[in-house]
Amino acid sequence: MYTLIFILILFLISIFGTLLYFKTRKQKQAMLEAGSCPSCGSEKKRFRDESSGILFEVSPIESRVLKSHGCSGIVEIEYVCKSCGLKEIHNSVGNGCCSI
Numbered sequence: 001m002y003t004l005i006f007i008l009i010l011f012l013i014s015i016f017g018t019l020l021y022f023k024t025r026k027q028k029q030a031m032l033e034a035g036s037c038p039s040c041g042s043e044k045k046r047f048r049d050e051s052s053g054i055l056f057e058v059s060p061i062e063s064r065v066l067k068s069h070g071c072s073g074i075v076e077i078e079y080v081c082k083s084c085g086l087k088e089i090h091n092s093v094g095n096g097c098c099s100i
Contacts, residue, residue, distance in 0.1 A: 071097035
């Protein structure tokens with residue numbers, strides 16, 4: 001009886017641990033897409049040109065596509081932080097091949 005309860009508790013802990021991992025990974029990807037680093041906390045710098053009134057943004061995050069798996073496939077993107085050197089690779093769903 002105790003063995004069954006122990007196995008059930010271990011199973012629930014492993015499920016919650018896996019869900020927590022995917023949640024934090026998705027939050028990191030959202031932060032990187034927004035232009036802020038999850039490691040060092042650097043964010044986009046915005047400044048306005050006084051003479052022309054144009055707003056400039058400088059992002060500390062650089063992104064590049066590593067692999068694109070077709071029109072409706074997965075796109076692998078590498079994010080690199082200029083401030084701390086953080087490198088992470090995340091997957092994103094492709095936008096399709098629509099040329100409107």
